[in-house]
Structures are given as structure tokens and as C-alpha cells.
Amino acid sequence: MQVTETKNEGLLHEFTITVPAAEIDAVVENRLNEMKKTAKLPGFRPGKVPVSLLRKQYGPSIMGEVLERTVGETSQKALQERELRPIVQPKIEVVKFEDGSDLEYTMSIEVMPDVKPMDFSKIVLERMVVEANEEEIDKALERVADAHKTSEPISGSRKSKDGDIVIIDFVGKVNDVEFDGGKAEDYSLELGSGSFIPGFEEQLTGAKAGDHVDVKVKFPDEYASDELAGKDAVFAVDVKELREASPAVIDDELAKKVGAEDLEALKASFREEHEREFKKMARMRMKRSLLDQLEKNHDFEIPQTMADNEFDGIWEQFKQHRKEAEEQGNGEDPSEGKSDDELNEDFRNIAERRVRLGLLLAEIGRLNNIDTNQEDINRAMMAEAQRYPGQEQMVMDYFQKNPEAMQQLKEPLMEEKVVDFIIELAKVTDKKVSLEELMAEPEDEAPAKKKTAKKKKAPAKKKAPAKKKA
Numbered sequence: 405m406q407v408t409e410t411k412n413e414g415l416l417h418e419f420t421i422t423v424p425a426a427e428i429d430a431v432v433e434n435r436l437n438e439m440k441k442t443a444k445l446p447g448f449r450p451g452k453v454p455v456s457l458l459r460k461q462y463g464p465s466i467m468g469e470v471l472e473r474t475v476g477e478t479s480q481k482a483l484q485e486r487e488l489r490p491i492v493q494p495k496i497e498v499v500k501f502e503d504g505s506d507l508e509y510t511m512s513i514e515v516m517p518d519v520k521p522m523d524f525s526k527i528v529l530e531r532m533v534v535e536a537n538e539e540e541i542d543k544a545l546e547r548v549a550d551a552h553k554t555s556e557p558i559s560g561s562r563k564s565k566d567g568d569i570v571i572i573d574f575v576g577k578v579n580d581v582e583f584d585g586g587k588a589e590d591y592s593l594e595l596g597s598g599s600f601i602p603g604f605e606e607q608l609t610g611a612k613a614g615d616h617v618d619v620k621v622k623f624p625d626e627y628a629s630d631e632l633a634g635k636d637a638v639f640a641v642d643v644k645e646l647r648e649a650s651p652a653v654i655d656d657e658l659a660k661k662v663g664a665e666d667l668e669a670l671k672a673s674f675r676e677e678h679e680r681e682f683k684k685m686a687r688m689r690m691k692r693s694l695l696d697q698l699e700k701n702h703d704f705e706i707p708q709t710m711a712d713n714e715f716d717g718i719w720e721q722f723k724q725h726r727k728e729a730e731e732q733g734n735g736e737d738p739s740e741g742k743s744d745d746e747l748n749e750d751f752r753n754i755a756e757r758r759v760r761l762g763l764l765l766a767e768i769g770r771l772n773n774i775d776t777n778q779e780d781i782n783r784a785m786m787a788e789a790q791r792y793p794g795q796e797q798m799v800m801d802y803f804q805k806n807p808e809a810m811q812q813l814k815e816p817l818m819e820e821k822v823v824d825f826i827i828e829l830a831k832v833t834d835k836k837v838s839l840e841e842l843m844a845e846p847e848d849e850a851p852a853k854k855k856t857a858k859k860k861k862a863p864a865k866k867k868a869p870a871k872k873k874a
Contacts, residue, residue: 407482415514415707417488420499423478423507431470432459439466471501479511489516491707491763514707519767522701527830531690532837534682536675540839544674545654548662555647563610564646566596570608571645574619578637585629586639594649601627608641615643685842691823692846694830695761706759714755722751765822774825776817784813 405427411418436458443453459466475496483490490513500508555569564570570593576586595605603621611617619639627633652658656666664670722738729736739747769775785803789796803810 405478405481407485410510411512414705415491415517416512417515418510418512419482420508420510421478421482423474425504425506428470428474428507429504431474432466435466435470467501467503471498471507474507475509482511483513488513490514491516492709514709516767517704517706517763519702519704519764521764521768521771522698524826524829525831527694527697527826529690529693529827529830529832531832531834532686532842533834534679534686534837534839534842536678536682537839540678541671541674544678545671546651548670549651549654549658552652552658552661553649554652555649558613558646558648561612562646563612564595564643565609567594567649569594569647569649570611570643571647572608572641572643574639574641576637576639578632578635583632583637586637590644592647604639608643611643613643613646617641617643682839682842689842689846690827690832694823694826698764698826699757699761702760702764704760704763706756706763710759710763711752711756714759715752718751718755719748722747765819768826769818769822772822772825774818774821776814776821780817780821781810781814784817788813 405424406422408420408422409417410420439458440453443458445453445457448454475498479494479496483494492514495512496509497512498507498509500506558568572591572593573589574587574591576583593600593605593608595609597605599605601621601623604619607619607621608617619641620636621639622636623629623632623634625634652661654667659665659667659670662670664673725738729738742750785800788803789799792799803813
């Protein structure tokens, strides 16, 4: 095998590789002799078919097999001998391959840059600590009480108001024709809850028990039923009863209704939940600071192919966002008033940052033998599956049968493990802050540094919950 390097520019290397015809012939001959042991052709006993006949019968398919194996083995050997680590799959192009002649092909690769991680003990990080706010705990309890509210009939003849529950019979019609799902009896509707289509509840506000109201509404253009979307409708509504709702009493009995031992235990569970969310947010802030410091302290060339691919992905995502904004006509400007040239520069900076940090974190993981285990992967798959109620098994199957999706699942797991490794070595101090301080964006943060990781592709499209039909 003869290897000639034809280009060496930064991370890009190109080679011309020639494999002598004698080596190709030897591989072909060995393959034919292997086939001879089991080949069956009319007129010959097993193992007695002449090699010349096998060559004539199976020559083209064998040559294709030999080409694939030879290119794979020789290209890998060429890289190993030169201690080159391709960052992406090498681009191979066969120049010459004919029976009885040398095999010649070219190989173009981009290699892993020389990444030398900094001394992580020089990294200084601040971990924000937020204690659970008792006011937020009280609000959570009030939401529970509201969800378990009770109601009592309203005596007298007062008019209904927001928060009241009206017991109604109704029949809905479009173009004077009843439609499926538009009829009910003794339906309990809380006014102001927004559970019916816009305009319905408002027209029942001020009604009294015994009133008949013709409610005229228009179904939203994006309504779940295509047959009703955008259509005008009239609902004949009979108000049978008014009831006044009142939240449940916040006490041990309410706590037991939601599965807690008592009120104090329920408060403790809310407090733990809030603190868990605060820790998650604090970690995100600390990680962002860490990534900024890593980028600042590491300057190495990145593979152009990876940067271009990352930029293309960001640009396509932006174009889709802009298209949706235009179609919806909601006045949103995804470009924030910038020209395409300015956006191009911003997105190019984001793409290069992502690639550089991705390569750095991967190299830190490799050098320190950091890897994900099956338990990590199973936990991540379960978490993803739980986002799609009723489709859990389908999501699990999707990951198990799709190597690319599985890799996308592993990448953030690996990133978090490497981040944990660096944080253990860095100087970290805790700082007590308010929730507002935790939520605030750092003032000195550059726009191009707000995101460093790709969005995960959803394995399955979640069905939007159907809106309740009135």
C-alpha cells in the first residue's frame, strides 16, 4: 500500500492511496477458495466447483465486497500510522479499480484539533442558593384548595358573576344544524374558568337561574375539530341553577385528600419541590458561567465542516420560526430588527461556540475516561417517554431502534457528566440570592452566548390536547 499526502491545511488532510493489484488478487483468491468449500452449482459436488467457474459466476459481487473491505482496512491503517483522529467520517472517492490493476482512491478527512484542557482549579464559580419562599408555599396551598373547592346553591335571584358555577343544558348549532359534542344536560360550568371557547362564558355572566340565553360565538380558526374551526355557532342555553363556589379549607383533611400525611407534610413536599426547581435553575446559571470561562480559556481551530453543519441547522430553525411568525401574523419579529447579514454573523458565532465547546467537553471526557452507563441511558429514556402519556412504549422502541436518536439522548448525559467533573475541580462558592436574582439574565451576557447545546429532536409528535367542546 502506498499513501501520498496531497493536502495538509489546518485540520484538513487529503491522501491518495494505492493498493497493488497483487494484494487485491490475493484477497479475491482467498474469498473464492472460501466459497469453493460450500458452493453448489449444477453438475458439481459441494466443494468441487472450479475456482475459475466461481470467478466467472460471482466475480462482480466478490470484487464489490473486496473493494469495500480493502478500502475500509487500508484507510484505517493509513490513519492509525499517522495517529490521525477523524472528526467526521472520511470522504472516500475511488479513482481506479479494475480487474488485474491497482486500486487507487482518494481520502479527505478533517481531524480532531489539538485540544489542551486548562487547569480547572483556576475556574471560579458562584452557585446561587434560593430558599423556598413561604409566600410561594402559601400560593401553592391556595391552588390545591381551589382545585378542591365546594359549591352551595345560591338562594334568591342574584345574577351570576365570575367564579360562580352555573348548571346548564345547552344545544349548539352551526347554520341551524346540531353538531357532535355540542349538546349536554346538567353541565357544571365555572364562569371565568376559560374552559369553553372564547365568548361563551362571558355571555352567561349576569344570567339568573331560569334564564334562557342564546350564546353566539365563533370557533377559533385553530380549533381541534376541522369541521368547526372558524365557524359561527349559536348555543341555546338554559340556566337551571346557580351555585357559589368556595375553596376548600386548608387543613390536614385537605392534605390527606392529595396524598399527604398532614398539612405540614404537604407544605414540606411543596418546599422540597420548589427548592429542587431552584437548584436546577441555579445549576443552569452556574453551567453557563462555566461554559463562558471554558470558551474564554480555549482557542483552537475547529473543523469547518462541523461549523457549517451547525450553522445550517441554526439557520433552518430560524427560517422555520420566521415563517411561522409570518403565517400567524402575531407581530413577532424573530430577527429582532436585524438584517440577514447581521443574523448570519450572529448565528455563525453561535455555531462556532457550540462546536468548540462540544469538542472540548468531548475531549475532557475522553482524557478522563468519563462515560455514560446503561442506568443513565435508561433513566433518560424513561424521562423522555413520560413526556408522551400513552405513548411510552412507542417512545422507548423509537430510541432502541434508532441509533441516531439514541446518540442524541446520550450527548446531553455525557455533557452533564463532564460538567460535573469540572465543577468538582473548580472553586465554587455559594451565594444566597432572591428568586428574582436567580431568574434575572446576567447583564454582561452576550447574545451569541445564550445557548450552547442543540435542541433534542422529539422522538414522536405529541398530540395536542383537544379543546373541550361547548
